[in-house]
Amino acid sequence: MKRLVLLGGGHAHVHVLHAMAQSSMAGATALLVTPYARQMYSGMVPGLVAGRYDADACSIPLEPLAHAAHVELALASAVSIDANARSVTLSDGRVAEYDVLSIDTGPVMDRDTIDGARTHGLFVRPIEHFVRLLDPLLTLAAQRAIDLVVIGGGAAGVELAMAFSHRLQGVGDGASRVALVTGGPEPLAGYPPAVIQRGVRALRRGGVTVLQETCVGIEAAHVVLGNGARVACDAPVLAVGTSAPAWLAGSGLALDPAGFVATGPTLQSTSHPAVFAAGDVATRVDAPHPRSGVYAVRAGPPLLHNLRRFVGGGDLSPHHPQRRTLNLLSTGDGSAIASWGGWSAEGRWVWRWKDRIDRQFVARYAGINPAA
Ligand SMILES: Cc1cc2nc3c(=O)[nH]c(=O)nc-3n(C[C@H](O)[C@H](O)[C@H](O)COP(=O)(O)OP(=O)(O)OC[C@H]3O[C@@H](n4cnc5c(N)ncnc54)[C@H](O)[C@@H]3O)c2cc1C
Known part of the structure; x- marks a missing residue:
């Protein structure tokens, strides 16, 4: 054997x-x-942050899968x-x-890529750790308005910024603020121009302040940008590469x-x-x-x-x-942006499409019968 x-x-x-x-x-x-005994499906994490899923809906339990496959499991x-x-x-x-x-x-994720990140940063990976931070963050925001800054202008950072903005509008007095620090370029740099435009419009619609600057430091209550600006920040979410x-x-x-x-x-x-x-x-x-x-x-x-x-x-x-590949970016408000090569579209129907694909992916692997 x-x-x-x-x-x-x-x-x-x-x-x-x-x-x-x-x-x-x-x-x-x-x-x-x-x-971890489950695999959190990253594609659904922005939906989890936005309040559209609970953690179970986004995860594939690995124990029953290993058991059904007659595979020994080491946690x-x-x-x-x-x-x-x-x-x-x-x-x-x-x-x-x-x-x-x-x-x-x-x-x-490199925890030392930005000064102070190891001490103050909320890293999106490991995803299992990140999702555990969500409830304490929401509890804090229910007590007082917070400033949340997402660092990283790629797809994950953009989706998370819009998801947080949408979610925080319904927490406490709804006065929490979300900013996105892109590292310099426009959000979604590398995507076709039409997708960037759609993303920028969605961020604006969602009330996210976009800062096209590099983040050079993270302190207890601020993030420091390359241009010297200090931006108030209670929760620095790191979605850098x-x-x-x-x-x-x-x-x-x-x-x-x-x-x-x-x-x-x-x-x-x-x-x-x-x-x-x-x-x-x-x-x-x-x-x-x-x-x-x-x-x-x-x-x-x-x-x-x-x-x-x-x-x-x-x-x-x-x-x-x-x-x-088909790219589907959720905008937090029940809508999403689709792109395939140079083609793009957006709307609530795109979100329903993404939601169906994502749920089917998880259901396919989470639905295994351990006794099989
Ligand atoms: C918020 C967010 C949203 C995203 N959305 C999308 C999207 O919509 N579409 C898309 O294409 N990509 C998306 N991505 C990118 C996507 O998450 C990654 O490309 C994808 O997870 C890579 O899959 P993988 O199987 O290589 O690794 P992972 O999904 O990271 O799985 C790795 C597994 O290995 C385990 N592991 C880690 N270290 C060890 C170790 N030392 N020993 C044993 N096990 C270990 C982990 O716990 C995990 O279970 C997103 C990323 C984030 C952060």
């Missing part, structure tokens, strides 16, 4: 586990290592990998030896220049073929693609196929990530 270790309960691994529950992976015993994090010795050390001190390793742990987990550095695995696992078309490490990696923790060196949930989800079926082949024998197949 080959020992398969699945590191992380990310999008691709949720698919692998679900498929293993339907049809076991012959010839392997498997261990899932995950710090721990990987703290190091020794790819030459084929072992993973876990945060509880255990060492898991493997014949095949699959990594889907997602990225991390993500980075590679530090524990990959000493693993012996080939990494890309940013420290993510370098893989080829079969999702195998370019240095260690017994190691697979998918989602945001990996970089396809032959065809780099953006780090996004959509790509991470799509890596599930090819990863499953290649793990089965690697364990059971047979040729592995290349994964061809799609270049263009």
Whole structure:
């Protein structure tokens, strides 16, 4: 029997586990290592912040999924990998030896990227920690109006700013304020111009103050901007870019220049073929693609196929990530913006569309019968 270790309960691994529950992976015993017993679906987190979902509606319980897949569960994090010795050390001190390793742990956020962030910042990752901050924040806002500043002008930052603004309007006296610090460019930089315009209009409609500046420091009651301005802030929410987990550095695995696992078309490490990696923790060196949930989800079926082949024998197949994906951005007010290449649209119907896709994704994997 080959020992398969699945590191992380990310999008691709949720698919692998679900498929293993339907049809076991012959010839392997498997261990899932995950710090949390549920996988919070990030695409629904802005909806959770806006008050449209509760946490259960946005999460996939991993315990029943692992149980149904006959996969042992270790509620721990990987703290190091020794790819030459084929072992993973876990945060509880255990060492898991493997014949095949699959990594889907997602990225991390650098806590020292902005002065004071480690002490005062509310980081959106780990998402599990972030969602636990929501109730205390809302309790504070019910007692007095707060100033909340979202730092990071990408899709997650923009969605969260609008979600918070919408939610806080209904809390306490409704006088809390939300600002978005973009880092310099317009919000949603990198999106087509029409999407940026839609986003800017939605932010304005939602009452979010947009500051096209860099955040250079975070203090107890202010954020400090590159132009020297100090903006009142009780809650600095950090949605800045993500980075590679530090524990990959000493693993012996080939990494890309940013420290993510370098893989080829079969999702195998370019240095260690017994190691697979998918989602945001990996970089396809032959065809780099953006780090996004959509790509991470799509890596599930090819990863499953290649793990089965690697364990059971047979040729592995290349994964061809799609270049263009449908992007759906919620605006917090029951509306959303859709874009596909140069095409874009917005309205309440787009929100209903996004809501249906997201709920179906969670229901597909959360609905597993543990007794199956
Ligand atoms: C608020 C927000 C909204 C977003 N909305 C969208 C969206 O609408 N569409 C989209 O495409 N993208 C979206 N993204 C980006 C998206 O979250 C990521 O691209 C996606 O989560 C990457 O999936 P993944 O499977 O690689 O990793 P993750 O979803 O991060 O899953 C990784 C898993 O591994 C676990 N893990 C972490 N470290 C370890 C460790 N050391 N050992 C073991 N397990 C570990 C984690 O607990 C987690 O369960 C959003 C991001 C945020 C923050």
